[in-house]
Amino acid sequence: MDIIKPRTLSGFMELLPGKQAQFERMLTILRNTYASYGFAALDTPVIEDAQILLAKGGGETEKQIYRFQKGDSDLALRFDLTVPLAKYVALHCNDLAFPFRRYQISKVYRGERAQRGRFREFYQADIDIIGDGKLDILNEAEIPAIIYKVFRGFGLSRFQIRVNNRKILSGFYAMLGLSEKSGDIMRTVDKLDKIGPEKVKTILLEECGLTEAQAEEILKFIAIRGTNAQVIAALEGYLGRSEIFDLGVEELKAVTANLAAFGVPEDNFAVDLTIARGLDYYTGTVYETTLLDHPEIGSVCSGGRYDNLAGYYIEKQLPGVGISIGLTRLFYVLDEQGLLNPELPSAPADALVLPMTAEVGPAIALAEQLRTGGLRVQLYGEQKKFKQKMAYADKLGVPFAVLLGEDEIAEGKCSVKNMRTGEQVKLTPAEAVEYILSALAAGNGPVILEK
Amino acid sequence: MDIIKPRTLSGFMELLPGKQAQFERMLTILRNTYASYGFAALDTPVIEDAQILLAKGGGETEKQIYRFQKGDSDLALRFDLTVPLAKYVALHCNDLAFPFRRYQISKVYRGERAQRGRFREFYQADIDIIGDGKLDILNEAEIPAIIYKVFRGFGLSRFQIRVNNRKILSGFYAMLGLSEKSGDIMRTVDKLDKIGPEKVKTILLEECGLTEAQAEEILKFIAIRGTNAQVIAALEGYLGRSEIFDLGVEELKAVTANLAAFGVPEDNFAVDLTIARGLDYYTGTVYETTLLDHPEIGSVCSGGRYDNLAGYYIEKQLPGVGISIGLTRLFYVLDEQGLLNPELPSAPADALVLPMTAEVGPAIALAEQLRTGGLRVQLYGEQKKFKQKMAYADKLGVPFAVLLGEDEIAEGKCSVKNMRTGEQVKLTPAEAVEYILSALAAGNGPVILEK
Numbered sequence: 001m002d003i004i005k006p007r008t009l010s011g012f013m014e015l016l017p018g019k020q021a022q023f024e025r026m027l028t029i030l031r032n033t034y035a036s037y038g039f040a041a042l043d044t045p046v047i048e049d050a051q052i053l054l055a056k057g058g059g060e061t062e063k064q065i066y067r068f069q070k071g072d073s074d075l076a077l078r079f080d081l082t083v084p085l086a087k088y089v090a091l092h093c094n095d096l097a098f099p100f101r102r103y104q105i106s107k108v109y110r111g112e113r114a115q116r117g118r119f120r121e122f123y124q125a126d127i128d129i130i131g132d133g134k135l136d137i138l139n140e141a142e143i144p145a146i147i148y149k150v151f152r153g154f155g156l157s158r159f160q161i162r163v164n165n166r167k168i169l170s171g172f173y174a175m176l177g178l179s180e181k182s183g184d185i186m187r188t189v190d191k192l193d194k195i196g197p198e199k200v201k202t203i204l205l206e207e208c209g210l211t212e213a214q215a216e217e218i219l220k221f222i223a224i225r226g227t228n229a230q231v232i233a234a235l236e237g238y239l240g241r242s243e244i245f246d247l248g249v250e251e252l253k254a255v256t257a258n259l260a261a262f263g264v265p266e267d268n269f270a271v272d273l274t275i276a277r278g279l280d281y282y283t284g285t286v287y288e289t290t291l292l293d294h295p296e297i298g299s300v301c302s303g304g305r306y307d308n309l310a311g312y313y314i315e316k317q318l319p320g321v322g323i324s325i326g327l328t329r330l331f332y333v334l335d336e337q338g339l340l341n342p343e344l345p346s347a348p349a350d351a352l353v354l355p356m357t358a359e360v361g362p363a364i365a366l367a368e369q370l371r372t373g374g375l376r377v378q379l380y381g382e383q384k385k386f387k388q389k390m391a392y393a394d395k396l397g398v399p400f401a402v403l404l405g406e407d408e409i410a411e412g413k414c415s416v417k418n419m420r421t422g423e424q425v426k427l428t429p430a431e432a433v434e435y436i437l438s439a440l441a442a443g444n445g446p447v448i449l450e451k
Numbered sequence: 452m453d454i455i456k457p458r459t460l461s462g463f464m465e466l467l468p469g470k471q472a473q474f475e476r477m478l479t480i481l482r483n484t485y486a487s488y489g490f491a492a493l494d495t496p497v498i499e500d501a502q503i504l505l506a507k508g509g510g511e512t513e514k515q516i517y518r519f520q521k522g523d524s525d526l527a528l529r530f531d532l533t534v535p536l537a538k539y540v541a542l543h544c545n546d547l548a549f550p551f552r553r554y555q556i557s558k559v560y561r562g563e564r565a566q567r568g569r570f571r572e573f574y575q576a577d578i579d580i581i582g583d584g585k586l587d588i589l590n591e592a593e594i595p596a597i598i599y600k601v602f603r604g605f606g607l608s609r610f611q612i613r614v615n616n617r618k619i620l621s622g623f624y625a626m627l628g629l630s631e632k633s634g635d636i637m638r639t640v641d642k643l644d645k646i647g648p649e650k651v652k653t654i655l656l657e658e659c660g661l662t663e664a665q666a667e668e669i670l671k672f673i674a675i676r677g678t679n680a681q682v683i684a685a686l687e688g689y690l691g692r693s694e695i696f697d698l699g700v701e702e703l704k705a706v707t708a709n710l711a712a713f714g715v716p717e718d719n720f721a722v723d724l725t726i727a728r729g730l731d732y733y734t735g736t737v738y739e740t741t742l743l744d745h746p747e748i749g750s751v752c753s754g755g756r757y758d759n760l761a762g763y764y765i766e767k768q769l770p771g772v773g774i775s776i777g778l779t780r781l782f783y784v785l786d787e788q789g790l791l792n793p794e795l796p797s798a799p800a801d802a803l804v805l806p807m808t809a810e811v812g813p814a815i816a817l818a819e820q821l822r823t824g825g826l827r828v829q830l831y832g833e834q835k836k837f838k839q840k841m842a843y844a845d846k847l848g849v850p851f852a853v854l855l856g857e858d859e860i861a862e863g864k865c866s867v868k869n870m871r872t873g874e875q876v877k878l879t880p881a882e883a884v885e886y887i888l889s890a891l892a893a894g895n896g897p898v899i900l901e902k
Contacts, residue, residue, distance in 0.1 A: 004506045006541040006764040009498060009524070014539065016546050017491035017553070024492045036822045038800030038829025040468035041475045045572050046497060046558065047460060047517070055455045066498070066526075068519030070562050073460070075517075088465065090457040095467050097846035099833065101799065102468070107497060111521050121496050131833075138811055138832030261815040313457040348552065349489030360589055364712040371487045378489025381589030382550065382582075395548035 011112070011120035013328050018346030018397065023331055025344070025447045027105060029153040030125045030325070034103035037146050039127055042102040044084040046109075050076035053083055055312035064110040077109040081126045082309075082322070089130055090313035098132035099139065105327070117336070119328050128322030130309055135319045137251055140285040140305055141258030143323050147289060147301055148264045150325070155341065155446020158292040159300075161264075162272040165252045165285050166304070168235065169276060171245025172221060175238070176214050184208050186276035189222055193274070193295075197223070222274050228256050231271040248284070255285055283307045287323055293450070297333050301325045334448055341449040347397040349378035351416075351436055354389050356405035363404045366414055366429055370402070373433030377402075393419060399443075400436050462563070462571035464779050469797030469848065474782055476795070476898045478556060480604040481576045481776070485554035488597050490578055493553040495535040497560075501527035504534055506763035515561040528560035532577045533760075533773070540581055541764035549583035550590065556778070568787070570779050579773030581760055586770045588702055591736040591756055592709030594774050598740060598752055599715045601776070606792065606897020609743040610751075612715075613723040616703045616736050617755070619686065620727060622696025623672060626689070627665050635659045637727035640673055644725070644746075648674070673725050679707050682722040699735070706736055734758045738774055744901070748784050752776045785899055792900040798848040800829035802867075802887055805840050807856035814855045817865055817880055821853070824884030828853075844870060850894075851887050 008014045015023060035041070050067050053076045066077040078084050081104045089100060105125040112118055127146060129139045144161045151159050173182040188203045197219055204215040224234045235249050252271060259269055277286040284305035291297060303323030310318050334340055351370060355363035360381060367379040378398070380389055393401045403415040408426065416432050417424040418439070427435055459465045466474060486492070501518050504527045517528040529535050532555045540551060556576040563569055578597060580590045595612045602610050624633040639654045648670055655666040675685045686700050703722060710720055728737045735756035742748060754774030761769050785791055802821060806814035811832060818830040829849070831840060844852045854866040859877065867883050868875040869890070878886055 003765065004503055004763055006503060006538045006761075007500065008496060008538070008542065009500060009526070012496040012498065014495055016543060017493065020492055020494060023494070035799070036827050038803070038827055040799035041471055042468065043471060043474070044465055045459060045463040047463065047560070047572060049458065049460060052455055052457060066519070066521055068517070070517055075460070087457045087459070091459065092467060097843055101829065109498070121498060134833070136832040136834060138815075138830070142830065142832070258811070258815065261812040263819060310457075312455055314454065348486070348491035352489070360709070361712040364589075364709065365714075368714060376487050376489055378552065379589070379593065381587040381593070382585070383587060392548055 009120070011114040011118065013119055013121070013332065017348060019335070019340075021346050021348070022335075022340050022344065022447060026154060026327065026331065029447070030105055030150060030327075031103075033146060033150045033153055034105075034125075034127055036149075037101075037127075037142070039101045039103040042085070042088065042104045043106065044078070044081075044088055044104065046077055046107070047075050048078060048084060048087070050074040052087055052313075053078060056083070064112055066109050066111055079110050080108050081106060081124050081324070082128075085126075085128060085130075086310040086318075087313055089318060090310040090316075093132075093314065093316060093318075098130065099135060100130045101127070102130075103127045117329065117332055119332070122326060122328035125325040125327045126322060128309075128320050130318050130320040133317050133319070135305075135321065137254045138258055139321050140251070141255045141262060143303065143321050144255075144269060144287055145259060145262035145264050147287075147323055147325070148262075148268055151289075151301075155448035156291070156450065157268075158450055159268060160290055160292055161269040161301075162275050162288045162290065163252070163255060163259075163269060163285060164272055164275040165248040165255075166276070166282050167244050167248030167284055168252060168273070169248075171242035171248055172238065174244060175241045176217055178210070178214060181208055181210070183280070185210075185218065189218070189274060190276050192222060224273055228266060228269070228271045231273070232256065235273075251284055277302065277304055281306050285321065294333065294337065300330045300333075339448050339450065341445050341447055343443065343445055343449075344447065345397070345399055345440070345443070347399065348376065349396070349398050350375045350440055351377050351400040351402050351432075352393050352396065352398045353377055353379045353402045353404065353414075354393070355380070356386075356403055357409065358383075362409050366402070366404055369429040370433055370436075373430070373437070375433060375436055399440065402432060460571070462565040462569065464570055464572070464783065468799060470786070470791075472797050472799070473786075473791050473795065473898060477605060477778065477782065480898070481556055481601060481778075482554075484597060484601045484604055485556075485576075485578055487600075488552075488578075488593070490552045490554040493536070493539065493555045494557070495529070495532075495539055495555065497528055497558070498526050499529060499535060499538070501525040503538055503764075504529060507534070515563055517560050517562055530561050531559050532557060532575050532775070533579075536577075536579060536581075536773075537761040537769075538764060540769060541761040541767075544583075544765065544767060544769075549581065550586060551581045552578070553581075554578045568780065568783055570783070573777060573779035576776040576778045577773060579760075579771050581769050581771040584768050584770070586756075586772065588705045589709055590772050591702070592706045592713060594754065594772050595706075595720060595738055596710060596713035596715050598738075598774055598776070599713075599719055602740075602752075606899035607742070607901065608719075609901055610719060611741055611743055612720040612752075613726050613739045613741065614703070614706060614710075614720060614736060615723055615726040616699040616706075617727070617733050618695050618699030618735055619703060619724070620699075622693035622699055623689065625695060626692045627668055629661070629665060632659055632661070634731070636661075636669065640669065640725055641727050643673060675724055679717060679720070679722045682724070683707065686724075702735055728753065728755055732757050736772065745784070745788065751781045751784075790899050790901065792896050792898055794894065794896055794900075795898065796848070796850055796891070796894070798850065799827065800847070800849050801826045801891060802828050802851040802853050802883075803844050803847065803849045804828060804830045804853045804855065804865075805844070806831070807837075807854055808860065809834075813860050817853070817855055820880040821884055821887075824881070824888070826884060826887055850891065853883060 201215050204210045275288050282304035286304035288299035289301035305321040307319045309320045353367045367377045370377045401417040408414050413426045415426050652666050655661045726739050733755035737755035739750035740752035756772040758770045760771045804818045818828045821828045852868045859865050864877045866877050
């Protein structure tokens, strides 16, 4: 038979079991946290009608999308979870209770040029709250509060959710008589971190055609820094000149006040007037999240408030607010930076039961007892020498081996061996469960260990 | 703006939130049960190199596969989880501990002709145990024992895992001098349930070219019925005439004995000599699982023992045993038959906190306290009339509403309203957690309610 060399496509993450166990922990934290805030799990198809996915159209998306024919169907793989959500809500809006809160943690597909740390298949972990016509400002604080909980759940504390409001930006540009140029200006200002204020000014003058005074006003505005209270105080100096600006400041004040009520420490969120988010889609609060020790990664979690989720599919006005974690990339970066907690057990089992007799009935029964007690238990059924059995336990990385020989069977006990310390004790099955569970609880730590 | 009518492609399951909650429960039971037996979670790409997925080739697969070009890559969507497993094990075999036990619960894609209850995108929930060169017979009992646990976990009891051994079949045909025709014969015998013994005999005589005596022997053989002990006793009457047959009987005896040791009641597994499984792939124990009250559905969980998992990708001999649940179809059928437990809460939250004051800080804090107590809590932040708030609670189907007005805030309490009975009590947040958790525990039942 001809052998075909096995490979996994570049740009597709495929983890070894130990790493996958870490990734699964993050998935579980995400699911549990999202669910604890009353979000419904949602699962939409990977394949959709290409016309529907591309309703908005636009450059990068059209280039990157995986699109193909099957029979006479024009199909494509989803490139995010927002467009399928829009389709879902438009299709099922009569059956949904609004505000509709859903989470979806699923893979999306973008045929980008492959490069280190860029993925063509990656998980997004999204939450959105969709209103029917209206949506209270409270939701715009709850969304980042949930993200705070998720990141803390991962074990992170050195992160910052940066918040701004698009109404403040567009109101401010209106004050300067620059409403029509606000898109170009925001895209330029967005580069501030990368190219610095001097270059930003040059572009504003030469490419956007601003006057010296206008450019200076903008640079002064985006240079506003300080505590959230200080930034808001500075913003209040501009009040009374633009209705939309004033509304934005009011919203920002509500969001920061409510974030504090949700228990998010000031260290973990900051008003940042330079954040605009590229998409025209957003109309109010916008978010980006950075790891303070790794600013080079950019935002690991972004989103914002929008006015019209599903305008391509339905007349109904569906405003919403949502946020998305690029999970595959985040995991890749955390792993690269050595931040995944190496102390967490990576084995698929808490205990490996090793029968030491030819008759395996007692070992089967013992393994079932340990499982009933709440342990993940693997039964090793291979007829191998003791040394080979222990070599398997080592390679698996299982924290405990449970040996069952003639003596143990006669006594109604089993020998529990701590694979790290080598310590071995003879216990009843019930005692063994207690012993192993308490040792595992002691070793429990966060998924991410900050250095 | 032009409106594009939203739709979901036919053959793709997309559930409303309440149904999705039921599906998620089944996923959780599957993950927990598979993990409790020491299987590692695995996640492989949906897209693979088409050459690799199609290494085996063959009619139906080539026709049904979703295959497309991107740039100069020849890509395809996985049509099962076994081929990606073979690739994975071949690619990573030096990093894996053998026997390698993995579970994968993921979507697969087959562009079949769409029809009711047939899906083009569907979940498979697979477990496999892969040995390096050898694999003990014990694993062939553990696999169906785990499936027993899963189905019981779902709430099912009226199901039967039917077990046979391909060595018994091929040994038996060898006794009759029919080894070369055994493939055709097995495919014919496989139709016994559908077409009856008379038609089977006709095909054996006319199409397979058997003699009257040979056909009679086969019909007599596959008519062997009774308890597992009776069937095995009947098989022992054929011993000594074919080595491979004798080995198969020995294996079958070991599997049935061990299944009993795993605690699987005889009602839930049966030796059934008519089961062959179509694929040449299987070489020993084979499984099918039927719902006793719904035989028309066919097998909902099938698999078996194979000798060579990854022969297309690697020289290494990798025998294994595995089984697969076609989860999407199973869920669809259970739902159609009205077997999903309607008593289980379908709401995304256990409690809906309704602030009755303009200031929402106390409600935010209360919701956080209830979450810390372990509840899934949704905070309703919309400024609506009381009646509209309760209408939302009703539509969401949430079991408890928690009202927080001036009085409650002053007393440090909240009003917990049972949405089903209408009963309302004023409790501290800690008492509210206790009260709601105990009510939820009392209402806890299986996902599936047999009639």
